[in-house]
Amino acid sequence: MISELLINAFLVTIMLSISIALIKTRTVIFTVILTSAYSLVAALMFITLDAVDVAFTEASVGAGxxxxxxxxxxxxxxxxxEESINSQFIPALSCxxxxxxxxxxxxDLPEIGQLTAPIHQHIAPEYIRGSKEDIGIPNIVTSVLASYRGYDxxxxxxxxxxxxxxVLMLLENKNPVKKNKSQPKQKFKKNA
Amino acid sequence: MHKNPILRISTKILFAPIILFGLYVQFHGDFGPGGGFQAGVIVASAFILYSIVFGIEEGKKLFPSNINLILLALGGIIYGGVGFVSMILGDEFLSYNILGSSPQSGQHIGILLVEFGVGLTVSNVMIALFNAFASYNTIKEK
Amino acid sequence: MISSTIGIWNYWIVFCLMMIGLFLVIGRKNFLKKIVGLTIFQTSVFLLYITFGKIKGGTPPILNTSIDTIYSNPLPHVLILTAIVVGVATTALGLSLVLRINSEYGSIEEDDISAQDLVDYHDEIETGKSIDLKFKQ
Known part of the structure; x- marks a missing residue:
């Protein structure tokens, strides 16, 4: 059991280092590629935390x-x-x-993996039992997704x-109404 | 369009298996990991790969954008339609028990149809997003 | 001791990731970086939820034939599964807004954009165009 948690802690630390690299870099392509790597490591994390459906989604959607x-x-x-003019001291301090x-x-949070944590007491045992008896589908996530929480x-x-x-409405405008950038300066000159 | 023959031929070979895998994920979602959201993205990725390698115009010939827009709305309509059918048959909105002969088979049919609607919407939204970004014509003033 | 530290180590790193995302949103002036910061923040919230759902010695929530299996909590998985797809759709919406801002102002740096707005504002005061009209009416 401790080895599982160790793998977990290791992967989370990789994610931390990737996000620190994201703060350092100023090139856009590095930013995009690091975000992709971050999503991929997050997908691995989800597998070690038993969330196979979420890992599948994160790998295809987040990283792809x-x-x-x-x-x-x-x-x-x-x-x-560009380098910012203002100092970044106040945002960093507040973070x-x-x-x-x-x-x-x-x-005050419950330790990871405790069966007695409040989240496991409320309605999840009901769903696990009902997925077998009421719905008859082995994948509990699908039965909760489509049937119990169908409205969501x-x-x-x-x-x-x-x-x-x-997005289609924002981007498919062939001739966007352009505010001419040089217009204010012309007005300024006329006045002077 | 890419001149590199390796890219073009491997795209043509990979196109059908990717869609087949997407369909597997879609309809096997009841028994293993998978479902409408993931399958939609996988099917969309096949069309996006085709558009990247052969150019956006060829991609639009393969999958015209008006069909794309119709299917985009159709997914949501299928999902809502299942809810209304179960209402017409005399049960509550999105309660699938009444759709089949027994409650369990009704749940099976309902979940299959609903996941199909989700997959249709997600795949077409992703294709439409990629087309919109790739064919965005900005008039550069620099 | 080690086991209990590892038990909440995940939470600590998740909170650090959250704060890094928040810093990218409020500390950086580039709009693309701000959107990347939102993505980082979002993924760390997903990790927090999935961490709550984990049970020690549990299996993924797919039913098998044996009776005494412990399944991890499926409810956070469902919430996060849909949130990921909605997240990428809203990220695309943000990116399209950034593209439109770039075509209007020719820049995606917050400092440039506010400077241009300031120039416009002072022009309006100088020519007395819009502001005077508002006062007279």
Whole structure:
């Protein structure tokens, strides 16, 4: 049991180092590729945490399609990130304080894998029993997804549909109304 | 279009197995890991691979965008339609027990249809997103 | 002692990842980096949920024939499964907004964009175009 947790801790540490590299880099292509690697390691994490369906989804969606969309969008954008003028001290300080508070609170969370944790007491045993008797499908995740929580999944499908239609409306405008960038300067000159 | 023959031929060989794998994930989702969301993305990735290698125009010839838009809406309609059919038959919205001869077979039919609707919507949304990003024509002023 | 430290080590790293994502969103001025930060934050929240669902000695929630198997909690898996797909759809929406901002302003740096807006605002004050009209009416 301890070896499983050790693998887990190791993978999480890899994710931490990838995200630190993400803070350091200023090149857009590195950013995209590191995000893809981050998703792939997250998929491995999900396998060690027994979530095979989620790992499947993360590997195909997070590491596959998402990277392709980032690369396709990257072609129209500047390739380098500029150095910021303002200091990043205040954002970093507030993140560190908030993270410290969260870590302090983590001592109140149940330890990983405890059968007595509140989350395992409420309705999950009901679903595991019902998936065999009421529905007769071996994959509990599918039966909860499509049958017990069918309304949720309906809503999520509509959200995906709406997001797709919104992107089509934003990007398929052939002649976007352009605000001419040189216009303000011309006005300025006329006044002077 | 890519000139490299290895890329073109291996794309043509891989295209059908990827879709077959997507269908397997779609319809085997009751028994193993898988389901509509994953299958939709896998089927979409086959069409995206074709568009990357052969160019966006060839990809639109293979899968026209008006059919894409119709199927995009059809997935959600199938999902909602299953709910309304079970309502018409005299049960609650999205309650599949009444669809089959026994409650269990009704659940099987309902889950299969619903997952199919999810897969249809997700795959077509992903293809539409890629087409929209790839064929975005910006007038560069620089 | 070691076992209990490893038991909450996951939470610590997940909170660190969350804070790195938050820092990328509020500390960086590049819009693409902000969206990447949102993705990092999102994935760390997924990890937190899946970590809650783990049971020691459990198996993935797919039923098998033996009776005394312990299954991990399937409910967080369902929530996260749909959230991942919705997450990539909303990320694409954010990317398309960034593309439109780039074609309007010619830049995706927050400093450039606010500077351009400031120039526009001062022009309007100088010419007395829109603001005076509002006061007169």
């Amino acid at each position: 399609i998402s990277t392709i969309l980032f690369l396709a969008a990257m072609a129209y954008l500047p390739k380098k990130e 560190i304080i908030l993270g410290g508070i969260l870590i302090w609170c983590s001592y 999944t309906f809503g999520e499908t509509i959200v995906v549909f709406t997001a797709g239609v919104a």
